[in-house]
Amino acid sequence: MMGQLGSGQDKLFYSFNLDNHVPREHLLRGVDHFLDLRDLRQHLAPFYSPMGRASIDPELMIRMLIVGYCSGIRSERRLCEEVHLNLACRWFCRLGLEDAVPEHSTFSKNRHGRFRDSDVLRHVFESVLCRCMSEGLVKGEGFAIDASIIRADASSAHGVPGSDPVDWGCVKRQSRAVREYLEELEVANPAGTEAANTTETLTQPKRISLTDPAAHWTAAKGSPAFFAYSTNCLIDLQAGIIVDVEATPANRSHEVESTRTMIDRVERRRDLKPRRRAGDTAYGSAAMLARMIEEKEIAPHVPVWDKTTRKDNTLFSSEFLWDELANEYRCLTGHTLRSDRRKFRNPRSRVTNADTIIYRASQFDCESCSMKDRCCPNAPFRKIARSIHEAVRDETRRIAKTPEYKRSCRERKKVEILFAHLKRILKLDRLRLRGPSGARDEFPMAATAQNLRRMAKRFTPETKQMNQAVA
Structure with missing residues (x-):
């Protein structure tokens, strides 16, 4: 019917x-x-x-x-x-x-x-992180760090070359993003100072957006350039919980610097200090490695950022024997490379602006050497730039040979999974808010949502009751 x-x-x-x-x-x-x-x-x-x-x-x-x-x-x-x-x-x-x-x-x-x-959105993120810790999802033994580029809400067509002068017009007609950008410039270079009157102290960007000037002009490999920000995530390797997040311009130096901010903040607010920290080569600079090992006592499970390798089939710096006691290098033929061949009345540190010490061979030794064509064919003598943190770099290379390092490399992929989830599931492949403050609003909220979703799928009320009953 x-x-x-x-x-x-x-x-x-x-x-x-x-x-x-x-x-x-x-x-x-x-x-x-x-x-x-x-x-x-x-x-x-x-x-x-x-x-x-x-x-x-x-x-x-x-x-x-x-x-x-x-x-x-x-x-x-x-x-x-x-x-x-x-x-x-x-x-x-x-x-x-x-x-x-x-x-x-x-x-x-x-x-x-x-x-x-x-700063209520950061407060909500911190409260959700506390719940993750109380649920046992944050072990604090190992962290991983990485950054991902997120498109800014700024059209590539509405930009001008960074070398061109820009008249931002009347302050009342400016958008919030433009006012925020100008205020940060004023704070960095106060009016009346010598730095404010010169353009040499500021690195000129390649292109500036007229709608979001703080967004950085960048490009992924094989794709056209666009304006973007970077979301930097510090995760716990046990369950992939985000323990901190920071918004920065899409620039490698800012991304690496955010590592210090996040590690210090997590240690100060949550008393979390990992034993190891995983990352890619961008986080393997000598200064960062020295901070992790010497200041924080954290084992860096990252590849060493090494620019000493050569592509012209000449001898690498690693093929020279280092003598710590004599403070010198020795080449394959037994000649020495020293940093103090010339004596000065006033002692000098000999440390360059790049935090390196230059070790030079004798020009007389190199001219009569049989291996000159393999060592320094285009220079009168061989030079080696040794980082002041070279001992730390050697320690990092030693760590890279351990089984624990290989495990960290596998677990570090959890960061990439979070970024894929952020862009494909949460649809945050492009920012909706403008300016650095807009990025600082969106990234913590997205991290909060990811942590909540992870807890919700791992521990539903029904499964939690079953686990309590079994216990």
Whole structure:
């Protein structure tokens, strides 16, 4: 017998429970189980006036943002529509069927005001990290570091060469990203100082965006150039949990420098100090290795950044014998290379601006040497630049031969998996907000969403109850 619809939608009263209509295995159920925002109001209390009309609950806005980042919803207009229509999103955001969803402009007003002033998005990331630690997902024994380039919200066509003068026009007509860029330039080079009046102290970028001047003009290998920022992630190697994240310009020197910031911050705030740290060659500079081994006592599981190799089939620096006691090199024929062949009345450190010491052979020895064609065919004598941190580089090379180093190389791929997840699943292959502050807003929120998703999929309430029952 053919069925028929009921009495339609003209009922006056309904018995409806949102919780009954959200599947037990839904992602937001797991996220809600591990998200604790009880101290959010206390953190934001100094930034709200005690008088006036009540504002929108900040917890509601944070929960909506988490829904957007967990679901890959990049538009706040689209996010408001999704929360309005989706029962699971309403349940997660603590909204009833008749509760109104905030306007999309509310997020912008709070973001440019109290959210950035209070650094609340970083606070939410830290609270989620604490939950990851309490769940046993952060061991703190080994970390891995890497960076990934994210396109800025700036068109390549709206850019000018870095050498061209730019008239930024009236301050009132400038966008937030432009004002932020000019303010940072003013802080770095205060007006009236000698540095502010010269252009030699600043490295000229190849191209500047007129909409987001702080974005760096960069290009991946084999692809056209674009404006971008870098997200730098420090992860724990046990479960791939992000323990810190930092936004920087898409520049290698800034990316490497962020390593120091993140390691110091994690140690200061969470008392986490790893025994080893994995990374690629970009993090294998001599200064960084010296900081890891000598200052932090962390074993660097990274390849040494070595520029001493030659491509003209001449002898490498490693083929020369180093004598620590005599402070000299010896070539294959037994001749010495010294740094102090010329004596000065006032002793000199002989350290160059590149933190190296130059060791030179005698020109007389090289002219009569039978191996000159293999050693220095285009120079009158052989020179070797030895880093002041060469002992640390040797220690790193020794570590690279251990089985633990090979394990770190395998585990380091977890960072690449997180970046692929960030761009393909969370849809963060292009920033939605402009300026360095926009990148500092988006990257911690994306890292928060990734940590929450990882906890939700590893420890759902049902599996946690089963584990407790077995224990």
